[in-house]
Amino acid sequence: MFKQYFKIILRNWKKNKIYTVINIVGLAIAFSITLLISNHVITEWTMDKFHSNAGNIYRITNQYLESKEWESLTAYLIGPYAKQEIPGIVNYTRIMPSNSYGIKNNETEEYIPIPKSLFIDENFFQMFDFPIIQGKIDSTVLNWIIVTQNYAKQHFGDQNPIDKTVFIKDLDSEKDHGCVARIVAVIEDLPANSSIQSDIFIDSRVISKNRDILYWGCCSSYTYLQLASTADISVIERMIPQMIEKNNSYLKANEYRCQLQPLTDIYFHSNHLHPEAILRGQISLSLLLYGIILLILFLALGNYIMIKTAQINKNITRMGIQKCFGADNRTIRLQLSLEIGIHTLCALLLSFALAYVLHPYIIEILSPEHPYRFHLSFQKFAGFLLLVFFAMFLTGFVLHLYTHRRLNHNGLKQAIQPAPRYKDIKKILTIVQITIFSALLFCATAVSRQMNYMQHMDLGFNQENILYFYWPDNEFRYETLKQKLQHYPAILNASNGYPLPCYERAESISIPNQPEKTIKARIILGDADYIDTYQIQLQEGRCLKKYNYPIDLKEFARIRPNHIREAIVNQSLVKALQLEHPLETILNLWDHEYPLKIVGVVDDFQYFPLYKYTEPAIIMYEFPQISSTMIIHYQTGEFQNVYRYIRTMFQEKFPNTLFKCEEYNFSELYGKDIAVVKLIILFALITILIGGMGIFAFSTFMVESKTREVALRKVNGATEWQIMQLFNQQFFARVLLACFIGLPVAYYASKEWLKGFAYKVEIHAGLFIFVFLTSVFVVLAITTWQTRKAARQNPIDTLKTE
Numbered sequence: 001m002f003k004q005y006f007k008i009i010l011r012n013w014k015k016n017k018i019y020t021v022i023n024i025v026g027l028a029i030a031f032s033i034t035l036l037i038s039n040h041v042i043t044e045w046t047m048d049k050f051h052s053n054a055g056n057i058y059r060i061t062n063q064y065l066e067s068k069e070w071e072s073l074t075a076y077l078i079g080p081y082a083k084q085e086i087p088g089i090v091n092y093t094r095i096m097p098s099n100s101y102g103i104k105n106n107e108t109e110e111y112i113p114i115p116k117s118l119f120i121d122e123n124f125f126q127m128f129d130f131p132i133i134q135g136k137i138d139s140t141v142l143n144w145i146i147v148t149q150n151y152a153k154q155h156f157g158d159q160n161p162i163d164k165t166v167f168i169k170d171l172d173s174e175k176d177h178g179c180v181a182r183i184v185a186v187i188e189d190l191p192a193n194s195s196i197q198s199d200i201f202i203d204s205r206v207i208s209k210n211r212d213i214l215y216w217g218c219c220s221s222y223t224y225l226q227l228a229s230t231a232d233i234s235v236i237e238r239m240i241p242q243m244i245e246k247n248n249s250y251l252k253a254n255e256y257r258c259q260l261q262p263l264t265d266i267y268f269h270s271n272h273l274h275p276e277a278i279l280r281g282q283i284s285l286s287l288l289l290y291g292i293i294l295l296i297l298f299l300a301l302g303n304y305i306m307i308k309t310a311q312i313n314k315n316i317t318r319m320g321i322q323k324c325f326g327a328d329n330r331t332i333r334l335q336l337s338l339e340i341g342i343h344t345l346c347a348l349l350l351s352f353a354l355a356y357v358l359h360p361y362i363i364e365i366l367s368p369e370h371p372y373r374f375h376l377s378f379q380k381f382a383g384f385l386l387l388v389f390f391a392m393f394l395t396g397f398v399l400h401l402y403t404h405r406r407l408n409h410n411g412l413k414q415a416i417q418p419a420p421r422y423k424d425i426k427k428i429l430t431i432v433q434i435t436i437f438s439a440l441l442f443c444a445t446a447v448s449r450q451m452n453y454m455q456h457m458d459l460g461f462n463q464e465n466i467l468y469f470y471w472p473d474n475e476f477r478y479e480t481l482k483q484k485l486q487h488y489p490a491i492l493n494a495s496n497g498y499p500l501p502c503y504e505r506a507e508s509i510s511i512p513n514q515p516e517k518t519i520k521a522r523i524i525l526g527d528a529d530y531i532d533t534y535q536i537q538l539q540e541g542r543c544l545k546k547y548n549y550p551i552d553l554k555e556f557a558r559i560r561p562n563h564i565r566e567a568i569v570n571q572s573l574v575k576a577l578q579l580e581h582p583l584e585t586i587l588n589l590w591d592h593e594y595p596l597k598i599v600g601v602v603d604d605f606q607y608f609p610l611y612k613y614t615e616p617a618i619i620m621y622e623f624p625q626i627s628s629t630m631i632i633h634y635q636t637g638e639f640q641n642v643y644r645y646i647r648t649m650f651q652e653k654f655p656n657t658l659f660k661c662e663e664y665n666f667s668e669l670y671g672k673d674i675a676v677v678k679l680i681i682l683f684a685l686i687t688i689l690i691g692g693m694g695i696f697a698f699s700t701f702m703v704e705s706k707t708r709e710v711a712l713r714k715v716n717g718a719t720e721w722q723i724m725q726l727f728n729q730q731f732f733a734r735v736l737l738a739c740f741i742g743l744p745v746a747y748y749a750s751k752e753w754l755k756g757f758a759y760k761v762e763i764h765a766g767l768f769i770f771v772f773l774t775s776v777f778v779v780l781a782i783t784t785w786q787t788r789k790a791a792r793q794n795p796i797d798t799l800k801t802e
Contacts, residue, residue, distance in 0.1 A: 027347035030300030032354035047267040058260035060223045073219040088231030093124045094221040097277035102171045118198040135162045135185035143181040146201040171658030192372040195279040216248040302429040303694035433691040434738035440684040442746035460605025462535040463664035468499040468631045490638035495533040497526030521616040541600030565622040568600040573616035613758040699783040727787040
């Protein structure tokens with residue numbers, strides 16, 4: 001029996017090769033995209049949940065009430081003090097990120113930067129389940145190192161890495177001459193669903209030699225606490241500020257607040273925190289990916305149903321004859337199920353190959369900061385197969401129901417007659433496909449316009465041909481350095497200060513004797529050449545005065561009573577304080593006496609990413625904080641020469657220090673939104689591909705079913721154009737209905753996404769017209785190709801065979 005079924009299926013495949021290929025390729029594309037996206041989404045939603053103590057581990061986040069901004073970095077000393085003084089804390093561990101360290105195997109080599117390195121406490125592996133597969137941590141060994149399997153294989157090959165010594169050094173510090181460290185253990189490669197990612201874990205005692213991190217005000221580490229199951233989280237959150245006030249003399253409990261963030265919430269619920277070394281995701285992007293899976297699957301299955309129903313209509317006479325010779329509904333159903341199963345199996349095999357090939361490209365879009373290898377656990381694989389089985393079961397159910405109604409409703413005579421137009425499922429699916437296509441095209445165009453607008457928006461400062469680099473000069477001789485830089489012909493200007501964009505916290509600013517005029521303003525450190533280097537427009541006044549160098553660093557940064565500092569303010573600050581004549585106005589910084597005198601006013605410039613509006617800002621130089629960053633503006637086309645000049649000068653001065661040079665990085669600032677744009681464009685293209693194949697197949701079936709009608713019309717004098725116009729009118733009406741449904745939904749979704757930006761494009765009527773015309777063009781281009789072939793055939797030949 002099955003042999004006969006296979007013969008019928010193979011005969012159908014030979015007769016309908018194009019439709020078979022469309023069916024299998026369409027399903028394979030949908031399955032491969034579903035496999036890749038579901039694998040990534042499941043990875044995100046299971047982030048950090050594999051730890052056995054995950055439900056009892058929390059990370060400390062803190063907020064200084066004056067700034068109202070939350071931080072995930074805490075004082076290094078909080079962990080041990082909290083465990084000792086606060087009941088309910090079972091254990092603690094600290095993670096200190098450092099991208100400035102380098103490593104080498106022997107003294108003759110050069111240090112190689114290790115960007116994925118973390119300093120940890122010894123008890124780190126007691127709290128987190130990262131299995132040690134070789135060696136062990138020995139607290140008597142000073143400066144130990146633990147590496148992953150992948151790192152050990154890359155750097156030591158088949159050799160045993162245990163007890164091998166390496167040299168590590170802070171490449172940003174001239175004072176650090178390096179130290180010897182010993183590899184004591186190897187752990188499994190960290191799983192993709194861990195928010196903590198590193199290749200090397202280093203004994204925290206290496207960095208704790210730096211006395212600065214032992215200062216309560218130095219926020220240098222991520223502190224994790226393991227709580228008892230009976231611990232009251234709210235009580236511990238109140239006790240931590242009290243414990244800090246008890247052990248230091250300057251921070252008061254009422255000025256500081258902390259929250260304990262569950263380990264399993266860190267990945268999706270950290271957007272209120274400053275950028276950090278711990279991985280974080282975006283829940284809205286994850287939900288978008290779920291929606292994309294459903295859309296792609298629906299399109300592919302809709303295509304499949306549309307083509308199969310057309311084939312069923314074409315083969316309904318054969319099925320009727322089978323029933324006349326004794327075949328029952330079970331036989332017809334089994335034959336159809338077998339064909340669907342073979343299609344599904346072929347599509348699955350092709351989808352696995354496609355997924356393996358496409359994984360690096362998809363993961364580069366979805367997770368550029370955390371690329372990982374394509375790997376399917378048993379649970380993920382079983383879940384994917386279950387999803388495919390359920391989708392194809394529903395598809396088969398619809399096709400079985402359709403076949404059953406055609407064969408059993410009103411007898412065989414009615415079965416072999418064409419189905420009523422109002423019951424034609426193919427037309428409904430065509431409208432749904434065009435609706436999805438038009439909606440995705442609208443969203444893709446809207447988000448692309450927004451990213452293009454952001455990329456070319458006037459930020460109020462020049463970000464082109466700007467470089468900034470770290471210069472660790474403890475003698476603070478930046479004026480001498482600036483003179484050397486400006487002496488190079490390709491360098492137009494140089495400055496010392498904070499690079500833009502910057503994320504400095506807001507400080508309290510007021511006008512003396514007018515306490516009602518108190519606002520928050522961002523302090524941006526920049527010297528006398530800062531405005532000229534960034535080409536910020538000075539509206540009135542002058543730049544900051546230049547200082548005679550060298551100057552004493554401690555004296556420069558010290559708060560001196562009644563000493564008035566110069567400051568340049570932006571227009572937002574002038575408006576916020578309602579200053580009619582801002583020049584020479586005296587302002588107070590903070591609550592104590594720290595007077596500033598306004599010497600210049602500049603246009604607003606976007607020192608924040610474009611998610612937020614410009615806020616009041618002050619550019620000043622005499623400040624308790626200092627900057628070790630040099631900013632230069634160079635001539636167009638001279639990047640390589642300027643880079644080599646700066647690097648040579650840096651290496652002559654600091655031969656054992658890592659040289660870091662950066663530019664304004666648009667992709668880093670807006671990485672998540674760029675990923676959204678790429679995803680929507682990618683899946684719009686996939687929609688065009690899958691939907692185009694479906695429309696192509698449907699239009700082919702429609703033309704084949706109407707060859708006799710076309711021939712008769714040509715015999716009666718109809719032209720090719722009239723025949724194509726007649727067929728295309730039907731598809732034009734469907735495009736019109738699809739756009740009427742899809743475009744309002746796409747408009748709402750685009751408006752919701754744009755709400756995340758302070759500066760955004762407007763969605764005009766022209767976008768609706770563009771999407772509608774594009775949809776009409778794509779659909780009619782596909783259908784016209786098929787109808788033109790039918791219209792050009794000789795009607796005599798057609799009527800002979802029909």
